[in-house]
Amino acid sequence: MKTNCTILLLLCWISTFAQSTKFTASEVAVNDLIKGTLYSPENASSKQKLIILIAGSGPTDRNGNQPGMENNSLKMLAQNLAQHNNAVYAYDKRVIALAKAGKIDEKTMSFEDYITDAKAVISYFRAKKMYSKIIVAGHSEGSLIGMEAAKGNADAYISISGAGRSIDQVIMEQLKGQPQPVIEEATKYFGLLKEGKTFKLDDPSMASLFRESVQPYMISWIKYDPQQEIKDLKIPVLLINGTKDLQVAVSEAELLKAAKPDATLKLIPNMNHVLKTIAAGAEENAAAYSKPDLPIDATLAETVNQFINSL
DSSP states (O other): OOOSSOOEEEEEOOOOSSOOOOEEEEEEESSSSOEEEEEEETTOOTTOEEEEEEOOSSSOOTTSOBTTBOOOHHHHHHHHHHHTTOEEEEEOOHHHHHHHTTOOOGGGOOHHHHHHHHHHHHHHHHHHTOOSEEEEEEETHHHHHHHHHHTTTOSEEEEESOOSSOHHHHHHHHTTTSOHHHHHHHHHHHHHHHTTOOOOOOOGGGHHHHOTTTHHHHHHHHTOOHHHHGGGOOSOEEEEEETTOSSSOHHHHHHHHHHSTTSEEEEETTBOTTSBBOOSOHHHHHHGGGOTTSOBOHHHHHHHHHHHHHO
């Protein structure tokens, strides 16, 4: 059957020892750029809630994976939420659809594109009038995207490993320990981007951050201060961060909490950036990014489910 979206039902009878709710996983295209998986509990009720999962930075897909880094973090979270009788929609970022179509042009992309996409997803499911509440949950860069999209559009918001400062400040924090010339060069470049200026990059070693094709995107992203943006949310908010997150420190979540005192803050011991439990050090942490069968942290799933149930 063909409608305004493509739906291919893939039966996924999933159960756990503690929860036996069965669900289906369906392919849903919101538009030509937004395609994802809708996880729907088998026995849906009129009070069913929908969680929209927004992936992090880079070419991250609906499952939380990037080329060479398959961890299935978002897929596992979505399945767990569905097992607990919630509907979940996890979608590929538009860059994936553009890449598949051979139409990707990095210099024309902006941070606002992803906010627009997230709003389109919310509107699509809101129009169906099937869900009692719509909750936006963003991971990493998706935290800020979701924060913007949720304003006036969602019933609750969840930040997972989301930054509490603008992207230039976060990256400068990550660059600590680098040689002083690198710090000085990055500071100069970020200063130009904050002024809305592009520049010719003469140092190829800095291309991963400041290549000329990505500068317009950075200009559009850098102007958002999460601590200011989160104050505009008038809905329940959950902030989550892991203590073994090497990319986003727990202090970032604490900054968001300070800006939004009525938010619920949960710091999860030993959880890393891809939502896995890390018992040892940096080597195990890095390896977890490419372990698709390693389960996500149990406390994460429990925390999100409890928050959803409280709404």
